[in-house]
Amino acid sequence: MPDRTEVRLAEYGAELLGADQLTPRDVERLRALQARGCLTLDQAPAGWRLKADATVGILVLDRIRLVVEPKFAIPGERLMIWLAYALGTPTPLPATARRWATGPEGYADLVAAALLEQCERLVREGLRRDHVRRQSLEPVLRGRLDIAAQVSRRYGRLDQLHVRTFDREADVWDNRVLGTALRAARTLTTQPDLARDLHTIADAFPQAPTPAAALRALDRTRYTRLNVRYRAAHTWARLLLRGGGVTDLLTDDGMTADGLLLAMPALWEAVVRRLTTEAAAPHGGHAVPSSGATGITVRGDLGNTSAFRPDVLLSLPGRDSAARTLLPVDAKYKRYDRYGVGAGDIHQLLTYGAGYTPSTDPRAVIVHPSPGGHSRRVLQVSGVRGLLGSIHVLGVDTHASPQQAAAWVRSALPWADR
Structure with a gap:
């Protein structure tokens, strides 16, 4: 990934960008966000004038990494506490909550760290397992013999058996959505230690075929006594996968960008x-x-x-x-x-x-x-x-x-x- 110039501005702040700092694709993305009331992009004599609205967070474009800091009403060091309160999730560790104010990583790293904390707890407690149906080719009989497949594919040979098994595994949707979100979080973070920890914990979780499939699974999820402990981790995962805040700012409208944005209103x-x-x-x-x-x-x-x-x-x-x-x-x-x-x-x-x-x-x-x-x-x-x-x-x-x-x-x- 090419190095990007970091552009930081405060909520409701403005910045002048050179004409060569935005690609045509960047302009298209920013125009889409402008249509949603997230920011304002105007042509200037020497390039572009970008003005933030009441949307804070991080946006990774082709040539710049835009960080909009919350300055108006909720101070940066308190943002994650109030966000966790609004979402009804546990507050991240105090050391994590301070990173917004002290480091260049921004809001995306805070949410990634909150997801990491919850996933580490789930691994310590043991991931949820459920019965998963599999079809496989085995040298010995396990589960139930698939007679139709055995006859049509092996033509009576018994050196390999087509079997159907129904075993308890961690490869269930509750875990898949977290594996997908952990991998998405790695692309947003710039802090080496956090990226390494995300990479390590992601190996413990299966992955969904696509982020869209993970989001559909999250929308279908209903919590019972079997998976209620996953609720907080799923909340942070949904925030990362959608790229938006409590109103899902960038939900599947065709114009998405790498980043994590939160509408403060x-x-x-x-x-x-x-x-x-x-x-x-x-x-x-x-x-x-x-x-x-x-x-x-x-x-x-x-x-x-x-x-x-x-x-x-x-x-x-x-x-x-x-x-x-x-x-x-x-x-x-x-x-x-x-x-x-x-x-x-x-x-x-x-x-x-x-x-x-x-x-x-x-x-x-x-x-x-x-x-x-x-x-x-x-x-x-x-x-x-x-x-x-x-x-x-x-x-x-x-x-x-x-x-x-x-x-x-x-x-x-x-x-x-x-």
Whole structure:
């Protein structure tokens, strides 16, 4: 593989690239990512201007290795902790979690190291084995004789026997997807020690025919007591094989590139869903779907019916009766710790409040990242006829641990003042 120039920029940062640094294939790949809102590529007088959006990670192109570091809301040394929290997987070892901030390897190496850690644990515990049906040519009878094959291929000769066996082996899909992901991780990492460890552990796992076959197997996987210990390893494997984050950024759209990218708004939405759901549980609340019977729909306009759907809709016990109330929560990956809430978001949250909460007290919640510490403020929106609604704006300190943040959210959500 030819040496590539490393280009590093911060989230929402920009960089000027020379005309000879991008091949036509690179431009095509970057245009495909631009169409998905991951970055912006503009022609400049001397080459190209590349601007990162809220997508971080690593992208290996023909002549450059692009690393976009998370700088806005979640500091680099905390990224893997919050990602593991959002995905519901064990947090990687602390030494692993620091590599993003201290080394040039980037996000791809962090996920590869997390996969390595889980696969090493599975090997120590013993890989799952299951009965696998095989057809083979043996000198002695094992299993069941395949009479049709013996007659048609050996013409009655008995020096070699066509047999069907049904033995317990590790060559099952739970292990194949991990073997495929370990081999894919080796192509992304630049750290020699990590690459060597990935190569060593990969020899213990069978491999799927193609990465696409491994992904299809992951999509079909259902966890039982027999394979539930594989769930965390499969989560990191899926992240590597798809090349994307919690929304599978590069899923089989024909335009893929070697790399690993994470959409930070999608990560924040996943974080907020878990934070608020865990916060509601001690109050007797739980999350409910925001579509179907509980959806806010717009009909009668040109085109298809549209809908307003908050990121989280909590169902809470009522104050004085058995009836339950709804509380809409929206995740905003914005600097609302520094700037006022935008008019578009105010309109959106007022619609949620009017559609889900009692008319006597319409309310909704915004949860945004706040690296400088937890914050809380309440916006009162009034008109000529009085109060239109209140919007609770909660800033979650991303320097804190997810467990500390969850405890603070539990005390800061509106039900705490009932």
